[in-house]
Amino acid sequence: MEFIQLYNQNKDKLTKSENKLANYIAAHTEHVIYDTIKSLGKATNTGDATIVRLCKKLGYSGFSDLKIALAQDSMMTTSKGHDETQTTPQLSSKVLISSIEKTEELISHPVLTEAANLLAQAKRIHIxxxxxSGESARDYERTWLRIGLIANAESDPHIQVQVATLxxxxxxVVGLSLSGHTKDTYDSLKVAKEYGAKILAITNDLISPIALLGDVSLQTAVSEFMNIGTVAGQVSQLYLCDVLAREYEKMNKVDVDKIKERALTEVMKKSI
Structure with missing residues (x-):
């Protein structure tokens, strides 16, 4: 049963602070899904005990159970929104085009310029x-190579930490995480920041731990909790990869044709 239904059925049994908390959860579902009990308490100025009591009164075993239910509610709402008259190719293209359009709407041009400047001034770039998101990091590495920007993508958390200490x-360091809450990525970025590196965070949630580590943060538009492993999430990330490449190219007056010509000359030698 949806959270809002359970709330409406039980709100007369709730205290004033529990009603306030429930209203916040209903209005901020996407954020609450990623919250810890501590971060939710801080956002709502309520204690752990109040959060646990609300969960119990609404029939959940605890806060984790509530978050899973909220995610399931969100997925059901999304699936109901599909137009059954559309073909499979139409549905797929609609989702992917939407992920790009929504990401474009979130781009702040001053922030984009700041991000490209960060890349232009870097001695070394790691992703x-x-x-x-590790697969997307590899695509960033290859895409940026075509404009003469050399970056090293690393998806192994243990190697990331070793790199970070150097x-x-x-x-x-460019940090990719749709949720913004990926612990391995956060830990690696935190070490890199402690050693002085600048952080460019690319994430769906600008108030997430990873985004808050960023010296500059760009926003994707596809939530990971409800879209784990989807193409739409990666398309959102890769769209920003291309946008950053074009902004870097324009800012630094990169002769892309010359770079391509030189690379093609050498690649052709690989033919037999």
């Missing part, structure tokens, strides 16, 4: 991501 103020 950290795990899981599907960085300094002249280096930049």
């Amino acid at each position: 950290f991501g795990v899981g599907h 960085l300094n103020k002249d280096d930049v």
Whole structure:
């Protein structure tokens, strides 16, 4: 049963502070899904005991159970929104086009310029991501190579930490995480920051722990909790990869044709 239904059925049994908390959860579902009990308490100025009591009164075993239910509610709402008259190709293209359009709407041009400047001034660039974000990191590495921007993608958290300890103020680490709450990525970025590296965070949630580590943060538009492993999430990340490449190219007056010509000459030698 949806959270709002359970709340409406039980609100007369709730205290004033529990009603206030429930109203916050209903209005901020996407954020609450990623919250810890501590961060939710801080956001609502309520104690752990109040949060646990609300969960119990609404029939949940605890806060984790509530978050899972909220995610399931969100997924059901999303699936109901599909137009059954559309073909499978139409549905897929609609989702992917929407992920790009929504990401574009979130781009602040001053922030984009700041991000491209960060890359242009870096002595070394590393890209950290795990899981599907780790795959996106590899795509960033290859895409940026085509404009003469050399970056190293790393998806192994243990290697990330080793790399992080070798960085300094002249280096930049790009952190990819749709949720902004990926612990391995956060830990690696935190070490890099402690050693002086600048952080460019690319995440769906600008108030997430990873985004808050960023010297500059860009926002994707596809929530990971409800879209784990989806193409739409990666498309949102890769769209920003291309946008950053084009902004860097324009800012530094990169002769992309010359770079491509030189690379093609050498690649052709690989033919037999």
